Amino acid sequence: MPDIFFNFLACPLGSYCPLATLNRNTGICEPYSYQLPPGQPSHTCGGANIWSDVRSSSEVFCSAGSYCPTNTEKNHCSSGNYCPTGSTAEKRCFKLTSCNPNTASQNIHAYGAMLIAALATLLLIIYNCSDQIITVRERRLARSREAAAKVVKEKIQARARWKTAKEAAKKHAVELQGQFSRKFSRKRNITVSDKVTVLNEEYTDTDGNSYPSHEHSTSLVSKKSQSASEVEEIGSSPLMKMINEIEEQTFDSSESFSLEIKERNLKTKKAKGKAIHTHSQIFKYAYAQLEREKAQQQQNNNLTFSGVISMATNTDYKKRLVIEIGFTDLTVTLKGKKKHLLRSVNGKIMPGRITSVMGPSGAGKTTLLSALAGKTVGCTISGSILINGKSEPIRSYRKIVGFVPQDDIVHGNLTVEENLWFSARCRLSADLQKQDKVLIVERVIDFLGLQSVRGSLVGTVEKRGISGGQRKRVNVGLELVMEPSLLFLDEPTSGLDSSSSQLLLRALRREALEGVNICMVVHQPR
Structure with missing residues (x-):
């Protein structure tokens, strides 16, 4: 706002604008700086000739340490109160502060001391409790790490036990299959020898002009039907079904073995794509990867020629820059x-x-x-x-x-x-x-x-x-x-x-x- 605007304003509250008095020696109207026009004896000193903001001129404002209830009255600030520049009334000091007479601001040293003491106490508490906080945090991380390692190890042990049980069941099933096959071959031999005996009797009877009895023929038919029914029953037994299932699983596993590494890579990429935030999830991911690397290292110790070729052609295996x-x-x-x-x-x-x-x-x-x-x-x-x-x-x-x-x-x-x-x-x-x-x-x-x-x-x-x-x-x-x-x-x-x-x-x-x-x-x- 231009200063010329203030020249037309009346002296407001908060200002001290007394009537000027003429200084005969200098010819200036004090306390202002204007002079009476020469050759005009009818003119006398009046009020303030200027009015501006406090940054441009602070002369017209009530001085610091005093208050002006009117624009022509000025009083000193009493004890327990403070009066900044331009005050129209006294302002009461806050608690725990001191205000001397004719002062423009409060003495807040007590608040400063309290703030310093509070900060020092807070720093002491942080210093004394930081070790305990760090220890608690380390224990929590250690528990999360140990729990994740335990879960991963239990999964690996369960997988190893399942694999061992599967191999044992397969071996036992193969042994039982061999026993039943030997039993079937033995029964087949016995059946053939019975046939020859019957035929021999039949042949003897034929030489003696006699024919075989109806009982021998029916017994032969019954033995054949009985042996056939036994084979059907054993072939449809749960044991044989289990053997067939294990053989099919073995065949499927041999076909899917070549895709195992690709599936692991896909699972790893999916795991990395998921949001992993908690410590437990991070440690589980890390320990699962470590166990997978150990298994891969164990495979590398017994590599065949084809395994060396596959490892050499694996683009995901070497991921660092090669320097020679x-x-x-x-x-x-x-x-x-x-x-x-x-x-x-x-x-x-x-x-x-x-x-x-x-x-x-x-x-x-x-x-x-x-x-x-x-x-x-x-x-x-x-x-x-x-x-x-x-x-x-x-x-x-x-x-x-x-x-x-x-x-x-x-x-x-x-x-x-x-x-x-x-x-x-x-x-x-x-x-x-x-x-x-x-x-x-x-x-x-x-x-x-x-x-x-x-x-x-x-x-x-x-x-x-x-x-x-x-x-x-x-x-x-x-x-x-x-x-x-x-x-x-x-x-x-x-x-x-x-x-x-x-x-x-x-x-x-x-x-x-x-x-x-x-x-x-x-x-x-x-």
Whole structure:
């Protein structure tokens, strides 16, 4: 609104507009700033000559700490009340506040102290109860996980018992079928011998000019009809029906065996398509997939030639990017001293294999791995490194390249499961569904044999935690949860016993079966 509009307004309430008095020395009408027109002795000072908003001019408003009941009266604010600028009456202070005389605002320090105390109390409650809340949450998750694992195991055991019972029933039915077939053949032989006896008697009687009696003929007919009726009764018995049903089921199962893998893939896709929200559903899905992978791995141990061909042609089996690295005349030199750490090294590491680098201490094994992984510092690298036949920097593949150093990089103040989940959340794709992340973490825990210590702290130098072998396996698991296509490991089996080394190598073998290119430094040739 333009300021000229306010010049025509009367002095409103909340303003202090007293009559001006002439200052003889300056000729100005105080407290305003206008002057009397010269040569006009009949003119005197009057009221306010301006009226505007408080932002433009605050002179006409009642001052802070005072209130103006009329536009010509001004009073000071008393104790226990406050008067902001432009007040027409005193305002009572709130409870638990103090207001001094001639003040324009309340003293609310008490409310500030109460707010700070309430926040501090809330923070203390959260701090004291956070551990208990986290513990309760972990227990609930553990119960859901254990219940899901129990349900999956019970289903697998029930399926195995049903399969064993089916095979036993089939075997028993086959044995009974053999016994009945032998019994039928024996009865048939006896019937034929009786016929010959009767014919012999008949033939003797014929030579003696005598004919066979009617009783012999009727007995022969009755024996034939009786044997035929027995065969019909046994053939229509429930046992024979059961044998036929089992044989038909066996025939059907042999026909449907080739479609079993396709049906499993379809079921997996349908399960992924469904909405899985609860922890129980997620853990059931993860453990069912783990048991299916174990069964598939057990089948892979006894593969025939046709099984190898089917696994090689299965497009769903290898789902990771394949990386092949070849290097020629690889030389690593220190920048300052011009000292060669490696000189003219040639080689190739292939996907789907575990390549081991062996040699004495100080031979440059770790330097070779660092050069291939692009982790060398303070060195110059010469020669050619080809990735899938192309000269590309390894750093462009850093999201799918894992490197397990010789020293541990685990977080000692976290549990085993928390370490793995921290690495999974940081390095897996954000678009990956939660049930798939749970499956990856549970798979790593299961294949590395860390089920018994999943809730234990890793530990630090001051506070002891899990053993050194378990710590080493957790160190490897931090890289496995990212599902790398290329994995470098620097002495992963050092300090491990034979059992722990076997678990680790089995996990690496499973990764290699998925097409992962694994290169590791080892000191144990066996």
